[in-house]
Amino acid sequence: MRKAKSIALGVALALGATVASGVMAATTLENVMEKGRLQCGVTTGLPGFSQPDEKGNWTGIDVDTCRAMAAAIFGDPKAVDFTPLTAKERFTALQSGEIDVLSRNTTWTLTRDVSLGLNFAGVNYYDGQGFLVSKDIGVNDAAELDGATVCIQAGTTTELNLADYFRAKSMEFKPIVFDTSEQTVQGFAAGRCDVLTSDRSQLAALRSKLADPSSAKILPNTISKEPLGPVVRQGDDQWFNIVKWVLSVQINAEELGVTSSNADDMLKSDNPSIQRLLGTDGDMGAKLGLPADFGYKVVSLVGNYGEIYDRNVGPDTPLGLDRGINALWNDGGILYAPPVR
Amino acid sequence: MTDLSVMPPKKAIGPIQWMKRNLFSTWYNVVLTLVVAYLIVTSVGPLISWFFVDANFMGSDPKDCSGAGACWVFISQRLDFFIYGFYPGEQQWRVDLMFLLLAVAFVPQFIERFPGRKWLGLFGVVGLPVAGYILIPGGPFGLSEVESTKWGGLMLTLILAYIGIIASLPIGILLALGRRSEMPIIRGLCVVFIEVWRAVPLITVLFMASVMLPLFLPEGLNFEKLARALIGITLWQSAYMAEVIRGGLQAIPRGQYEAASALGLGYWRKMGLVVLPQALKLVIPGIVNTFISLFKDTTLVLIIGLLDILGTVQSTVTDPSWQNVAVEGYVFVAFCFWVFCFGISRYSQSLERKLDTGHKS
Numbered sequence: 223m224r225k226a227k228s229i230a231l232g233v234a235l236a237l238g239a240t241v242a243s244g245v246m247a248a249t250t251l252e253n254v255m256e257k258g259r260l261q262c263g264v265t266t267g268l269p270g271f272s273q274p275d276e277k278g279n280w281t282g283i284d285v286d287t288c289r290a291m292a293a294a295i296f297g298d299p300k301a302v303d304f305t306p307l308t309a310k311e312r313f314t315a316l317q318s319g320e321i322d323v324l325s326r327n328t329t330w331t332l333t334r335d336v337s338l339g340l341n342f343a344g345v346n347y348y349d350g351q352g353f354l355v356s357k358d359i360g361v362n363d364a365a366e367l368d369g370a371t372v373c374i375q376a377g378t379t380t381e382l383n384l385a386d387y388f389r390a391k392s393m394e395f396k397p398i399v400f401d402t403s404e405q406t407v408q409g410f411a412a413g414r415c416d417v418l419t420s421d422r423s424q425l426a427a428l429r430s431k432l433a434d435p436s437s438a439k440i441l442p443n444t445i446s447k448e449p450l451g452p453v454v455r456q457g458d459d460q461w462f463n464i465v466k467w468v469l470s471v472q473i474n475a476e477e478l479g480v481t482s483s484n485a486d487d488m489l490k491s492d493n494p495s496i497q498r499l500l501g502t503d504g505d506m507g508a509k510l511g512l513p514a515d516f517g518y519k520v521v522s523l524v525g526n527y528g529e530i531y532d533r534n535v536g537p538d539t540p541l542g543l544d545r546g547i548n549a550l551w552n553d554g555g556i557l558y559a560p561p562v563r
Numbered sequence: 564m565t566d567l568s569v570m571p572p573k574k575a576i577g578p579i580q581w582m583k584r585n586l587f588s589t590w591y592n593v594v595l596t597l598v599v600a601y602l603i604v605t606s607v608g609p610l611i612s613w614f615f616v617d618a619n620f621m622g623s624d625p626k627d628c629s630g631a632g633a634c635w636v637f638i639s640q641r642l643d644f645f646i647y648g649f650y651p652g653e654q655q656w657r658v659d660l661m662f663l664l665l666a667v668a669f670v671p672q673f674i675e676r677f678p679g680r681k682w683l684g685l686f687g688v689v690g691l692p693v694a695g696y697i698l699i700p701g702g703p704f705g706l707s708e709v710e711s712t713k714w715g716g717l718m719l720t721l722i723l724a725y726i727g728i729i730a731s732l733p734i735g736i737l738l739a740l741g742r743r744s745e746m747p748i749i750r751g752l753c754v755v756f757i758e759v760w761r762a763v764p765l766i767t768v769l770f771m772a773s774v775m776l777p778l779f780l781p782e783g784l785n786f787e788k789l790a791r792a793l794i795g796i797t798l799w800q801s802a803y804m805a806e807v808i809r810g811g812l813q814a815i816p817r818g819q820y821e822a823a824s825a826l827g828l829g830y831w832r833k834m835g836l837v838v839l840p841q842a843l844k845l846v847i848p849g850i851v852n853t854f855i856s857l858f859k860d861t862t863l864v865l866i867i868g869l870l871d872i873l874g875t876v877q878s879t880v881t882d883p884s885w886q887n888v889a890v891e892g893y894v895f896v897a898f899c900f901w902v903f904c905f906g907i908s909r910y911s912q913s914l915e916r917k918l919d920t921g922h923k924s
Contacts (some may be wrong), residue, residue, distance in 0.1 A: 252898075255736065263713075266868055272876060277652070278644040286795070304649075305712050305788075306869045311774045320775030404881055404889050427883035438749025540883035 227243040233443035250454070250461035251511055254295060254322055259303050262288035263321040266370065268307040269427045270543075271327045271347075271450075280304045283327040286530045287452050287469065288344050293523040294516040295469045309378065313338050318457060324453040324464055329379060334453075343465035345451040347535075348547050350444035351383050352422040354429055357437055359416050364443035368393040373415040375399075383446040384419055407431045407536065410438075421448060427541050446508045464510050471517045474499055475526035477550055482529060485522035499562050505525075508563055517562065527557065625885045636889040638895050645875050654707065657698045664694055665721070672910055675917075692729060695722070711789040715870040717899060719789075722902075723861040723871065728854050729797045733805025734797070736843075740834060742809055759803035766863050768795040773867035775910055800857050807849040811842030823857070827901015844918045851911035855904045863874070872896055913920050 248318025254260055263285055264272035272282040289299040305321050316324045317339060328334070329349075330342040355361050361370075364387075374381055376399045390394045398415050400406040407428045410418040418438075420428060425440050432438060452469065454462050475481075478496050480488045489494055497503035501515040508514060524530065531548065535541045576584070586596040602898060617632025620639070638645070647655050657792035668687030671677040699722070701708045715904040717765040741753030760768075773788060780786070815838050823837040843850070860880065862873045 265863075266870065266874060269881055269883045273882060274644060274649070274875070276640050278647070278649045303710060303712055305868070306870055308866055308872075310770075311867060314774045314777060318780070320777060347919060402877065404877075407887075408889070411690065427881070430883050432888045433887070517888075 233237040244347070245288070246542045250322055250458045251295070251464065260292045260295065260304060260323070260352075261300050261321045262291075262302050263305050263312055263315050263324040263326050264288075265305045265326050266308060267426070268327055270423060270539065272325070274316060281534065283534045284327060284349055284450075284452075285539060286524055286534065287325045287463065288323060288525040289444050290472060290520045290524040290530075290563060291465065291468050293519045294464070294471075294512055297303060297513065297519045297523070301525045313340065314455075315434055316340060316453060319455075322461075326453075327450050328452055328453055330449045336389070339456045340524065341453050341456050341462050342411050343454055343462055344469040346469060347423065347450045347553045349421045349423050349448035350449065351419060351445055351446040354410070354418040354438050355441060356410075356413075356416060357439055361416075361441070364445065365393075367395065367417060369395070370417045371396045371398055371415040373398050373400060373409045373418045375403050375420065376401055377405050378418060379446075379448075380421070384386050387445040401462075403428065404431070423535060423543060428482070462509055464512065467510060467562070468516075468520060470559040471499060471547070471562060472527040472530065473522045473550070473557050474562055476528040477552070477559070480521050480526060482522055482525040485518060489518065495563070504563070523535050546555055588851045592788070602665060608897065612758040628886060628887055630891070633894070634888050634890050636890060636893055637885055641875075641879055644846065644879065646717045648719055648870055648875055649713040650709060650715070650718065651713065654701070654709055657701070657706065661691075661695055661718075664691055669906075671911070672881070672912060675913075688729060688742075692726070695725075705721060705911070716875045717872045719864075719869060720858075720871040720873075720902075722860050723793065723796060726793055727800050727857050727861070730797045731800035731857075732850070733802045734801035735808055736839065738801060738805035739808035739812060742805065743812055755803050760799050760870045761806065765796070765799055765860050766866060767800045769863055769867050773830055787840060788867065789869060791897055792794055792869060796861070803853050806849070807846050807853055808842065810849060811844075811846035812838065812844050815842050844915075847915050851907060855907055856906065858904055859900060872899055 257289060262285075264280060264282075267273045268282070270282055272280055272284045275281050285304070286498075288302045288304070292301040293299040295301075303500065305315065307315050307321075307324075307326055312324055312326050312328065313334075315321050319386070324340075325346075327347075330345065333488070334340065335342050353364055353367070355367075355385065361367060365386075368391075372384060372395050372396050374384060381397070382397070384397070398409060400409055403424065406418060406420070409415060410428075411432050418425075422444060423442070429435050429438055429440070450479075454465055454466050474495075478499060480499065485500065487502055489502055491497060491500075494503060498506055500518040500521070501507055501513075505514065507516045510516070513519070525533070528545075528550075531545065532538065535543045537544060545553070545555060547556050549557065551558040587593045613632045617629070617631075618635055619628045620635050621627065621635040623640060624636075627636050647658055650658060665687070668683050670689055671680050671683050672687075674680070677683075698706070698713070699704055699709070699718075700711065731831050735818065738753050738757055742747050742757060744750045744753070767788040769792055772791040776786070776791055813874070817842065819837055820833065828836065831897070862871055864871055865874045865877070876896050880889040880892045882888075
């Protein structure tokens with residue numbers, strides 16, 4: 223029996239010592255090409271951004287950002303492995319090379335961009351913090367919230383934004399802090415607070431969890447700027463450029479009217495902008511170290527930005543979010559991607 | 564003819580008599596009975612109707628839930644995800660096979676006269692980790708590789724708990740022996756190890772393993788997150804185990820050690836043949852207690868982004884296309900944990916009975 227135990231111990235230690243094989247190649251792109259997979263850090267489950275579906279497939283805007291990169295690099299949007307990360311460990315996972323890109327609902331701030339050795343490669347969703355109030359209290363504007371009790375999720379920038387907002391307006395509030403978003407909405411439903419605050423993208427989803435969703439409404443105010451986007455390690459400009467331009471290609475594709483369904487027809491287009499976008503003209507891919515038709519692969523396999531938006535958070539999804547400021551610059555929004563040329 | 568005066572008084576009384584005697588004997592017992600009966604009726608009734616009567620069991624999408632009772636459709640739709648995590652569908656038979664082997668190895672342990680029970684138990688301790696090491700990650704024998712980032716759900720919970728349990732017991736025994744050793748360096752090292760690991764919360768250990776350790780490792784050497792968590796759990800658990808076992812060692816009378824030495828047994832045979840068998844038997848409840856608490860503590864891997872069974876449930880209850888299904892999800896997790904922890908506890912009780920040599924009184 224003693225021998226048996228020592229064998230079991232040996233096996234356990236052997237399993238523990240399994241080291242992720244492969245020595246780091248020179249650049250992230252080479253490294254990813256060698257693995258044949260992209261390793262992408264996502265949330266542990268946030269509706270519309272990254273959440274596993276019935277079959278355990280990840281879905282959401284952040285997920286599609288990674289799928290678009292895999293489509294650009296390998297021509298296969300499924301060549302991605304997702305690593306669920308908590309808010310606390312996300313930057314370490316990127317810094318240590320455990321993941322190649324962090325696409326995890328991460329707000330672009332000066333501190334994060336400058337002091338963590340990371341680069342934000344763009345914005346795939348402009349969010350902001352908002353309020354959900356019970357209709358009973360008869361409040362129509364956040365400025366009327368003096369003295370309110372506020373349900374809030376712990377450990378997020380949301381908490382700091384809320385304090386900043388109330389202090390700036392010299393209003394009082396009483397925070398009631400919960401651990402998860404789902405507990406926060408339970409607390410709100412049980413009447414423990416007048417107001418629930420969260421990123422606007424999540425408010426509609428949280429409201430749908432109430433027994434009677436029509437008993438609460440979302441206030442028009444947005445009290446913070448939350449530009450969310452993919453993050454890469456500093457010091458590998460080629461990889462940074464790839465992430466940045468894959469995102470730009472999606473936005474440009476929407477602007478030029480190229481969708482996943484008409485991408486094949488668009489290959490014959492006479493428009494030089496579309497030709498450069500889809501790789502029928504110019505050598506845009508080679509400049510990035512990607513295949514010439516990477517733009518075509520991104521749009522035909524994953525879709526343009528509008529399709530990704532509508533599929534994951536748009537008006538026909540349970541989140542039901544209008545484009546708002548996430549519309550194109552020529553359509554009332556602020557999405558303005560540099561041209562592909 | 565029977566003499567009625569020597570017959571014992573009738574033991575059995577009718578239910579009405581029993582109630583009169585036990586429930587309604589005095590006025591305050593009457594009040595207490597009525598209050599408790601009222602509480603039971605008002606609380607159990609709605610619970611039963613929520614769990615079963617008004618609940619929705621059949622269906623395949625959110626519309627099949629009426630909202631009046633529990634929405635078990637959510638659980639049945641996500642069951643694969645809760646059990647296998649992201650493990651690819653066409654490879655899930657490998658996990659099923661491991662579940663089967665686990666059952667084959669351990670279910671017979673509850674049946675007293677099952678033939679070859681000991682061998683199955685030995686297989687469970689030795690063969691099962693080997694089989695798991697080959698089957699789950701894949702690689703050899705043409706099995707396609709499945710990276711540990713895709714493991715999840717109940718399967719991950721069992722892997723964490725099983726390896727933690729199997730590895731911590733022998734390490735714990737060695738540490739306990741080391742702490743009682745007469746060699747000062749060994750004793751010192753064991754004391755430091757035990758006191759350091761036992762003094763930090765598991766959540767800190769996991770967090771260090773997940774967030775700090777990668778920063779210290781040279782670039783390119785990158786342990787998988789699961790392996791880091793497993794090493795952390797095992798070391799932490801063995802420190803606890805060592806102290807439980809040391810308790811057993813201290814309960815063995817000095818005479819036993821001396822008698823074993825007098826027989827001419829060396830240190831390892833003295834410990835292996837005389838002291839440990841008695842000591843371990845004494846502390847079975849303590850060991851099992853630690854096992855059960857480890858089994859539940861594995862849910863803490865949630866904070867380092869490993870989706871165990873609780874993690875998979877938590878990541879999906881926020882799905883906006885379903886109504887509020889958080890309670891259903893947590894009830895399901897609680898049930899799964901109860902099944903396994905109750906199983907471990909029953910097994911330890913049968914083990915105690917079997918090993919009882921009548922020294923206890």
